[in-house]
Amino acid sequence: MVELSAMSFSFEVIKEIPEELGRAGVISTPHGQIATPAFIPVGTKASVKSLTPEALDDLGAQAVLANAYHLYLQPGSETLDQAGGLGKFMNWDKPSFTDSGGFQVMSLGAGFKKVIDMSLGSLDSDEAMAESKERLAHVDDEGVTFKSHLDGSMHRFTPEISMQVQHQIGADIIFAFDELTTLHNTRKYQEQSLERTRLWAIRCLDEHKRLTDQRSDKPYQALFGVLQGAQYEDLRRKAAKDLSEMKSSGLSFDGFGIGGALDKASLGQIVSWMSSELPRDKP
Secondary structure (H helix, E strand, O other): OOOOOOOOOOOEEEEEEEOOOOOEEEEEOOEEEEOOOOOOOOOOOOOOOOHHHHHHHHHHOOOEEOOOOHHHHOOOOOHHHHHHOHHHHHHOOEEEEOOOOHHHHHHHHEEEEOOOOOOOOOOOHHHOOOOOHHHOOOOOOEEEEEEOOOOEEEEEEEEHHHHHHHHOOOOOEEEEOOOOOOOOOOHHHHHHHHOOOOOOHHHHHHHHHHHHHHHHOOOOEEEEEOOOOOOOOHOOOOOOOOOOOOOOOEEOOEEEOOOOOOHHHHHHHHHHHOOOOOOOOOO
């Protein structure tokens, strides 16, 4: 059998800055190429607000990022699957991404009161996080139980369910399920959460392999790992090292994304910590 990650997905480094981390490359997917670094417009519900797919194309957009949580709740991932996948559903013939739903499950459900602003300087912890009894989502080692922000119905996301939802949505690049924390969580909790996200990543690889085999008539979907660790250098480096070396069910991650709460002023430093631990041949 051909290695799954080699089917219709690849990454080629085109240019590197000597003795630095900077690089330019090309991601190839079943629906076309993405020249990196790239700005990816967000189409939360399979539509970029105020723009038609034709307008996006005219503006030079190379890909679109949709939101698994929102599409799961409405119109439902099964609907997109029946429509032929995200691209056909939104009349977009270029590459597409979906996140895992973890950020929205936690930010909308766990009661982060001002989740858009994650910096330490501007918020007190009681402004950033709701009391447990007020939260719409609760995390355990198996997954997250949450209440829909639309109608109050109860739902459950696990690594396996996130993979199932994203396979049904059908984006070219999908992301492993992870736990979102804020900069106000304690160091101890960040460590516990990082380990939980690591274990979830293994389960995502296993389910991704099962679904890819089961849906072999569909275009290959690349799975990216999500690197957590908040503001801590050792945790960020550990996350990058753990996920870049991770292999399960014969698969490893096709690429990586940065996750979690970030102080914007420290973003460049955090990216450099992780990039120095990640393989050069993956996006």
